[in-house]
Amino acid sequence: MSLDKLGSSLRSALRKIIGAPLVDEVLVKEVVKDIQRALITSDVNVKLVMDLSKKIEKRALEEKLPAGLSKREHVIKIVYDELVKFVGEKPSELRISKDGFKIMMIGIEGSGKTTSIAKLARFFQRKGYKPVLICADVHRLGAYEQLQQLAAQLNVPFHGNLNSTDAVKIVEESLSKIEKKNLVIIDTAGRHKSETELMDEMKKLAEVAQLNEKLLTIDATIGQQAGVQAKAFHEAIGITGVVLTKLDGAAKGGGALSAVATTGVPIKFIGVGEKIDEFELFDPQSFISRLLGMGDLKALLEKAEELPKEIKEVDVTKFLAGKFTLQDLYSQFEAMQKMGPLKKILQMVPGFGLSAELPEDFYKLSEEKLKKFRVILDSMTDKELESPEIINRSRMQRIARGSGTKMEDIKELLKQYQIAKRLFKSLRKGRFPALDKALRQMGLKKFK
Ligand SMILES: Nc1nc2c(ncn2[C@@H]2O[C@H](COP(=O)(O)OP(=O)(O)OP(=O)(O)O)[C@@H](O)[C@H]2O)c(=O)[nH]1
Ligand SMILES: [Mg+2]
The missing domain is CATH 1.20.120.140 (SRP54, nucleotide-binding domain)
Structure with a gap:
C-alpha cells in the first residue's frame, strides 16, 4: 500500500x-x-x-x-x-451521469495527467460506461500518440488533430463528433510558454467544453507543496477535485495529502502505481483505516460479497472466530486466496494489522503448496483432522507415505496451523470489545 x-x-x-x-x-x-x-x-x-x-x-x-x-x-x-x-473526512464521490459527462484533466507537466486519464477511463469502463478520449495537449511532442495508444489499449474512441495547435478548436471539433450521452475525458497540456498562458488556455477549454469536472493531477512526491499547487489552480480555474498521483513510494505523501485537504478542494482519486489498475477512489475513512492497520471492514465486506456463497458464510465466520480444524484452515486459505492476497485481506480485519506482525511466509501460500496441503489432508484420518495435536512422528510418517509428500511438508502445514491458532487467540484476548462486538453483529465473529 x-x-x-x-x-x-x-x-x-x-x-x-x-x-x-x-x-x-x-x-x-x-x-x-x-x-x-x-x-x-x-x-x-x-x-x-x-x-x-x-x-x-x-x-x-x-x-x-x-x-x-x-x-x-x-x-x-x-x-x-x-x-x-x-485528510478530508468524507469521500467525495464522482457522481457521473449516463446522459453525458465531461471531465478535463489539468496539471503541470509530468504530474500524471495522461496516465490518470487512462486509469479513469478503465475505472469507468468497469462500471459500464463508455469513455471517449480527446487529446488537447498541442504543446508536447508525442502527446497525441501517447493518448492514442492508451485509447487503443483500452479499446475506446480517440479524438484529436495532429495538424492543429489550437487546443480550443480541437476540443470544439471533437465534441461535435461525439454523441452527447458519452463520458468524455479531455487531456491537456502541462507545459506552455508561460504559466499565465497555460492557465488562460485551460480557462478557454473549460468554457467551450462545458465541463462537469475539472480534475487537477498533483504529484504527491512534492509533499506539502501540493497544497500550493492546488490553491493556485483552484484560484485561477476553479477545479472540482484533485487526483493525487505517485502516492506509492512518496516519502512525503502525508504532507501532500494533508496540504491538499486544507485547501478545501476534495481529493477524489489517488494514483498508487504506474499500472492502469493502480488507482483508487479516495475515501478518507478506508484510507486511514488501512494506514493504521485497523481494518477496513467496508472493503472486507465488499470483497466477501464477491465470493461464492458457500465459502463466504462458513469460512469467513470460522476463520474469524478462531475455532477451526486443519480441514477448516485449508478451506480458509482457499477462500482467502479467492479474495485476493492474504496479506491485504488480513490488514482489513480490525485489530489484525495492529496486534500481529505475521511472518512473511505465512502469506506466501502458493497454489502449489495449497495442492500439497490438500493431498496431505486427504491422507489424514478424521480424528487427526479434528485434533491435529495427536499427530506424532509415526503418524506423520504414515501421512507422508500415504500422500507422497515429505515430513517437512507436514510439519509446515502444522506450523501454519499453530501460527493461525495463536493469532486468532490474540485477537480474542478481549482488548477490543467494541470491535469484537461490531464483528459479531455482522455475523463475522462467533464465540462459543
Ligand atoms: N509510480 C507512479 N508513477 C506514476 C503515477 N502516475 C503517473 N506516473 C508516472 O509519471 C510519469 C508522467 O506521467 P504522465 O501521465 O505522462 O504525466 P503528464 O501530466 O501527462 O505529463 P505531460 O503530458 O508531459 O504534461 C510517467 O512516467 C507515469 O508512469 C503513479 O500513480 N505512480
Ligand atoms: Mg500528458
Whole structure:
C-alpha cells in the first residue's frame, strides 16, 4: 500500500497503546509525540501537526469515555477520527451521469495527467460506461500518440488533430463528433510558454467544453507543496477535485495529502502505481483505516460479497472466530486466496494489522503448496483432522507415505496451523470489545 513508512510508524505508535498495561497521561503524551514525529517525517506542515496533536491529546485526556469502549479503544478511535478529518473526512464521490459527462484533466507537466486519464477511463469502463478520449495537449511532442495508444489499449474512441495547435478548436471539433450521452475525458497540456498562458488556455477549454469536472493531477512526491499547487489552480480555474498521483513510494505523501485537504478542494482519486489498475477512489475513512492497520471492514465486506456463497458464510465466520480444524484452515486459505492476497485481506480485519506482525511466509501460500496441503489432508484420518495435536512422528510418517509428500511438508502445514491458532487467540484476548462486538453483529465473529 502507499505510504508504507508513515503507516508503519503510526502503527507502532498505536501498538504502544495496545501493549501498555495502563493507558494514562504519560502514555498518551508519548504516543502523541510518536505521531508528531511520523507526520513530520512525511513532510506534513509543522503547524498542522501541532494543531492535530493538541486536538488528539486534549480529547484523549479530557473526553468522557463513551459507553462500551475501553480507554485503549477510545484513544485509538480519537487518533483515527482526527487523522480522517486531517485528510478530508468524507469521500467525495464522482457522481457521473449516463446522459453525458465531461471531465478535463489539468496539471503541470509530468504530474500524471495522461496516465490518470487512462486509469479513469478503465475505472469507468468497469462500471459500464463508455469513455471517449480527446487529446488537447498541442504543446508536447508525442502527446497525441501517447493518448492514442492508451485509447487503443483500452479499446475506446480517440479524438484529436495532429495538424492543429489550437487546443480550443480541437476540443470544439471533437465534441461535435461525439454523441452527447458519452463520458468524455479531455487531456491537456502541462507545459506552455508561460504559466499565465497555460492557465488562460485551460480557462478557454473549460468554457467551450462545458465541463462537469475539472480534475487537477498533483504529484504527491512534492509533499506539502501540493497544497500550493492546488490553491493556485483552484484560484485561477476553479477545479472540482484533485487526483493525487505517485502516492506509492512518496516519502512525503502525508504532507501532500494533508496540504491538499486544507485547501478545501476534495481529493477524489489517488494514483498508487504506474499500472492502469493502480488507482483508487479516495475515501478518507478506508484510507486511514488501512494506514493504521485497523481494518477496513467496508472493503472486507465488499470483497466477501464477491465470493461464492458457500465459502463466504462458513469460512469467513470460522476463520474469524478462531475455532477451526486443519480441514477448516485449508478451506480458509482457499477462500482467502479467492479474495485476493492474504496479506491485504488480513490488514482489513480490525485489530489484525495492529496486534500481529505475521511472518512473511505465512502469506506466501502458493497454489502449489495449497495442492500439497490438500493431498496431505486427504491422507489424514478424521480424528487427526479434528485434533491435529495427536499427530506424532509415526503418524506423520504414515501421512507422508500415504500422500507422497515429505515430513517437512507436514510439519509446515502444522506450523501454519499453530501460527493461525495463536493469532486468532490474540485477537480474542478481549482488548477490543467494541470491535469484537461490531464483528459479531455482522455475523463475522462467533464465540462459543
Ligand atoms: N509510480 C507512479 N508513477 C506514476 C503515477 N502516475 C503517473 N506516473 C508516472 O509519471 C510519469 C508522467 O506521467 P504522465 O501521465 O505522462 O504525466 P503528464 O501530466 O501527462 O505529463 P505531460 O503530458 O508531459 O504534461 C510517467 O512516467 C507515469 O508512469 C503513479 O500513480 N505512480
Ligand atoms: Mg500528458
